[in-house]
Amino acid sequence: MFKNHRIAVPLLAEKGLKSRYDRVLVVDCDPARQLQRLIVRDGSTQGEARAILAAQAGRAERLAMADDVIRNEGDIRDLATQVEALHGRFRALAAAR
Secondary structure (H helix, E strand, O other): OOOOOOOOOOOHHHHOOHHHOOOOEEEEOOHHHHHHHHHHHHOOOHHHHHHHHHOOOOHHHHHHHOOEEEEOOOOHHHHHHHHHHHHHHHHHHHHHO
16 A cells, blocks of 8 residues: 555654555664654653653564664764665665566
8 A cells, every 4th residue: 555655754663554555664773772862852851752662662663573674872963864765775675666
């Protein structure tokens, strides 16, 4: 149904939707960094942020369903390098179809 489309699905793992897509890309970071980013982004307390993360699929589950992973641990240049490399790979995969 959704083949050949780029779609952001925040609850992909929780809803069991992986089979609807050709590839799944997961952007991953260390859990402590994820927690800190959530607190900063939402202005939530550490307890609130932990509760939000506890309601989501765990890191291992997200990584297990990933065809591709971007590690978002460094600065924006590192992230951009990974995105560019993956973009090239996706273009090559699309051209091979």
